[in-house]
Amino acid sequence: MKNTILFSTIALFICAFSSCTSSKSATPQNELSALQTIMTGSFDSSKQAAKDSTYYNISLHMYPIWKSKDGYWLYVEQALNSNQSKPYRQRIYQLEKLENGDFSSKVFTLENPEDFIGKWKSLDYFDQFDASLLKEREGCAVFLKKEGNSYVGSTNEKNCKSTMRGASYATSIVYIKPNVIESWDRGFDAENKHVWGAEKAGYIFKRLK
Secondary structure (H helix, E strand, O other), X not given: OHHHHHHHHHHHHHHHHHHHHHHHHOOHHHHHHHHHHHHOEEEEOHHHHHHOOOOOOEEEEEEEXXXXXXXXXXXXXXXXXXXXXXXXXXXXXXXXXXXXXXXXXXXXXXXXXHHHOOHHHOHHHHHHOOHHHEEEOOOOOEEEEEEOOEEEEEOOXXXXXXXXXXXXXXXXXXEEEOOEEEEEEEEEOOOOOEEEEOOOOOEXXXXXX
């Protein structure tokens, strides 16, 4: 009888401890930290470009900023790998957990983006600024679902306005996997004709570090 009571007490203790640990690991902050971690790093599409000449060799750098402030923010810089001193895209992403359990990655542009070129290598540079330097690209957030160890998502259809190369709106489809990010960005005109972006499938960025 004493052994039964002892084992029951130990089982209850383990169960209670496991529940507490599980609950802690499932907090929105920990989930957002996990998403930010899998997105963080330097990537490029060199292997894809070597196999298929219709794809460019593009570098992608994504690193956390404002670590001492609330929220989860990433500085994002993309350029031709051969010309990284002149990126064609510089953005700030803000990661958030939604009430339905999914995630969003809001997209912001920078004032004077040329001042931030290469600053993924010296992230303390951002500490002198705050979110007031940002302008949100309304309708361009990517909404992500967690699937195992990966995330998949897209923009909402036609909500992300774009005027680049005669486009009316832009779309993004994203797969975030351990060590790989696949991104398919495309622009469409008012008649839904594809006017820019990869035609066959998205770019495959593999982690460098």
